[in-house]
Amino acid sequence: MADTGTQTPRERYRAHIRAEIRERAWEQIATAGASALSLNAIAKQMGMSGPALYRYCAGRDELITELVREAYRSLADTFHATAASESGTDPAAPAAALAHALRGWALDDPQRYFLVYGTPVPGYHAPDDVSGIASEIMTTLLDAYAASPPDGPEALRRALTFWTRLHGLLSLELAGHFTGMDVDPALMFAAELDDLPPRRRDPHRGH
Amino acid sequence: MADTGTQTPRERYRAHIRAEIRERAWEQIATAGASALSLNAIAKQMGMSGPALYRYCAGRDELITELVREAYRSLADTFHATAASESGTDPAAPAAALAHALRGWALDDPQRYFLVYGTPVPGYHAPDDVSGIASEIMTTLLDAYAASPPDGPEALRRALTFWTRLHGLLSLELAGHFTGMDVDPALMFAAELDDLPPRRRDPHRGH
DNA sequence: TGCGTTCGTTAGAAGTTATAACGCAACACG
């Protein structure tokens, strides 16, 4: 993006190292969870010893925040791509396409999903740009529902229902709460997706 | 249960200390999350220094497992109590009662909820008795749905839908993903609860 | 009263995050 060509060798090197740090961090998170992420272990894996890593990242929390940002960005991009590729086809389907994209993204790396939608740390507040990406994701979903009936509040309600229902299903599936319970998550997902657009399209405001 | 009267003074003392340990642990978890739980800090809070705690609990993981068990047990008891108190009243309502009980239990201590349904640690497997309590919870929910139509698979489907939808809503609410999004979680919850029993072929009573 | 169990202590090993100070290599500039 920002003139990659006019990078000094040092900037180039820094970017490379930082990328490798994030890469190793993702590996660790995938195998042992975010709470087990160790800067020291990453440094040793990269052949350098301990404090050298602090040249490239301010600390453990900053690195995790960067990974959270990367995860949000990844989901936002996935949503954008599916929304774009689905814009020409069946105008009633974009929500379904987003649903499948979400499930694929979640199954692709469960811990990445949990980094976005998992247990929050009580004190922690995400930086502004991260919540910006979060609202970007929500907007993409909202657009998918605003397409058919150009109705604000109703589209929001549908988008929220999409989000909460699919998240409930995915979250429990990824956490392994369905194991040994004779239930096919993929089938459940399909069933919920089928139920998703509330059939009562008539003005059902009264609550 | 097992003759509390015939406790030796030492057993009595041990039980008291262990209870205080769990109490302090819950305080820490509520304010800083489970990943920040520190045995050392608990010991200092209790006026004794560090390794003394290892007389009462095998280690950090064992303590967390005990808290997870306590959380599961608490939810199971809440469900049992709700189902029992609701057994005499409206036979179509027990699921709704369970739903409100679940939401109350979740809001009462969000981190306790996440200890049960939050981000899992990839390697960790809960001990048998904990998964026993989990299935006990599911059975209570299942009974609430098996009451009206004595139909196995359909009751399971409804119970699972109850679980996944309400968990999705609660999980996102407790994690704060609705903040700044002009949405009332309580209203959303009521709306989802209203949509819950799929009204396809309900012989007794439509909604 | 005596004896054994159990408790809480301190000491220590092996980790972790994170900072400070130092030497050296690499880059940039005259």
Place this chain on the structure above:
DNA sequence: CGTGTTGCGTTATAACTTCTAACGAACGCA
């Protein structure tokens, strides 16, 4: 092409953490 500044990686250190080992003292039971 040399020189100087910048930045990288090192080791040392502090302050944590979990957890084990060994010791003395208190407690309970006979």
